[in-house]
Amino acid sequence: MSKVPAINADLGRPETAEETAARKAASSKAYRSSQTVRNLVAALLVTLAVVFVIIAVVPRGEPVAPKPIDVAGIAEGVESSMGGPAIVPELDGFWRVNAAELQSGATVVWEVTLAPAADEERGFIKLAQAFDADSSWAPQRLNGIAPTDTTRIGGLEWDVYEPGSAGADANVTYAIGTQAGDDYVLLYGSRSAESTAELAESLVPQIRTVSEAR
Structure with missing residues (x-):
């Protein structure tokens, strides 16, 4: 006896050969599509896992600290050039040196820029030793501001300048x-x-040493 074709529930009758082929093709396409999505998700998960491992395993070094400025060494060169002592601030742990250089010009100046070493401290002070100069040179650094007073520090008399916002550098206040x-x-x-x-x-x-030498 020949096999009776099964009745398709959706059609209410047996499928034709063409309908059977179309149904199987659609089912195969849906299966392949689902497999492609699964493969993509799996590949993405694997990639993320590899990235995580790299981040976790590869060592991350600390930022390289800037090389300390050899103020004393630079000052030796200044002294050799100028034929006299150059003042070198003593770093007692409070200050760090941000810059140190001999500046040429009508007046040669040995300048050292100091800033507090502690992050919670703010501000800076520049030490400028102007060779063969007097107080008339200072206003060149202070936008023409003349001294307003004098004070005595360490047995020496100091001119006092208060440039405020009028200074050559708006950050210079004293x-x-x-x-x-x-x-x-x-x-x-x-x-x-x-x-x-x-x-x-x-x-x-x-x-005082500079005073005695020059």
């Missing part, structure tokens, strides 16, 4: 300067008068 033999020493920046005075006092022995 400055003091004193004569050191043939040179003029200026401390200027954005630290308080008290902080500037403390730095000035620590420099007095060297300022």
